[in-house]
Amino acid sequence: MTAAGSPAGSAAWGSTAAVPSIELEVVSFAYPDGTRALSDVGLRIEAGESVAIVGQNGSGKSTLVRHLNGLLRPTAGRVLLDGRDVRRIHVARLAGLVGLAFQNPDRQLFASRVSAEVAFGPRNLGIRGPELDERVQAALADTGLGAEAATNPYDLGYSRRKLLALASVLAMRTPILVLDEPTTGQDARGVARVRDVVARAAGEGRTVIAISHDMRFVAESFRRVVVMREGRVVLAGAPDVVFGEAAWPELGAAYLEPPLAAVAGARLGLGATPTESAFVTAVGRRRGGATAGGAGAE
């Protein structure tokens, strides 16, 4: 795991083969004021997985992901990247492994130009010259900010600033990408963009972890969902399991609601993650049945 030892080594992590697995071993964490945010969390995320973490406010989601890049250190337990305790790796070096886009973009934007803001992260990782330019351009293109490279970040609206914060982490090309509430404040087009970013990163074999309250986004974009309540993982599995009817009481206890599609899918007997075409077919069938052989919706 020499790549973790040097910023330049992050390039090695950038390849699919070098994506580390993540393991939280009975991790507990309490803030200095005594607030217990995590209690005995055990979680393993394989290299290249896409995982959504959901839960009510204050359930420990953000605290958990801040353990992945060493911003927080567990008060008990261990966080391992490919079996190596992150406690032994400097945060600035972990930044080359785990890219974390914060929920509030205004907590990080400082440059006078969008492009400079995006270049900040990779520059800290030691990237310079044409590669830096290429990374910046690609990240801006991925987030739809290509035309605003010279704009002052504070002249952008909130949703665009949020995309900029995302771009600034994308440009670091970390093998693990963590997004904290990426769709908050985004319109349908913005959500679609975030969804594309997640799909592309997952397609490249990177591990993608997102915290979200947007259950539709979660159900449609991630292969595993982890539900947290009061600092513990209470449910984990594929979206069709977590959003399946059998799990609704547990979701309700965590003050979460399954996405509308899961509810409708359950009613139509299509499972928790029905595809659009399955919906159309089922509705058509129902209508057909009701009108005794009338034309279906398809």
Added chain:
Amino acid sequence: MPDFARRIPVGRYRGLHPVTKAILAMVGAIVALGVRGWTGPAVVLAAVVLSGALAGVLRRMALFALATIPLVVSILLVNTFLYPNARDAIVTVGPLSPTWTGATAALQATMRVVAFGMSAAVFALTTPIDDLLTELERRGLGRRGAFVVGSALGAIPRMVERAREVVDAQRARGLDTEGGPWRRFKGLVPLLGPVILGALGEVEERTMALEARAFTAPGRRTLLRRLPDSRRQQLARWLLLLGSICLVVVSLSGVVKLP
């Protein structure tokens, strides 16, 4: 929770009226800085330690004491080495000759600074700022004045919280905030930028939010929160304030020589 429904502070020190605690802090500052010799700062230090113990904030006061360290170090160095006209050198090493006079003055000044800081610390740690502002508004400070004072004081913990998040966000992007002075200096812009810009943006938003909630509407606000006060406290406030001013005048005029 509405302001008036919050629990009334209890305890020997915490239960004092906020204006009484403000006066105590003010008297502490006047005596610590204004009375000549060791007596003023020593008495104030003893009083604040006692008050801190009564209020159960001694440990948290240590953080405020730490905050005075840069000033204390500067006082100690400047006075010990550069005290004007002092000739009683402790030792002479090349061009440096610290003096006993300077060291004594430095220690006394340090005690004053620490006593002043601790006096403010006890007040800050035991007095909800909203309570103080409510009482000041009741005494005619005015809504705008209360807002200016309140937002200035309330901004401090918010700024600290914001700064912490900004540091985290920039470290997550590989900014190394540890290491040599140059590295730390280079890290200042990415850290200060979001803190300051965010704070400015917040002030603007808060102002608009206040306007939207009829902040500037004419008429006097009805203050529902009432904190217990007593004739004894009122009398004690006046006596303390006048007594401390008299003490400073007497001390400075040289009529009474205090150790």
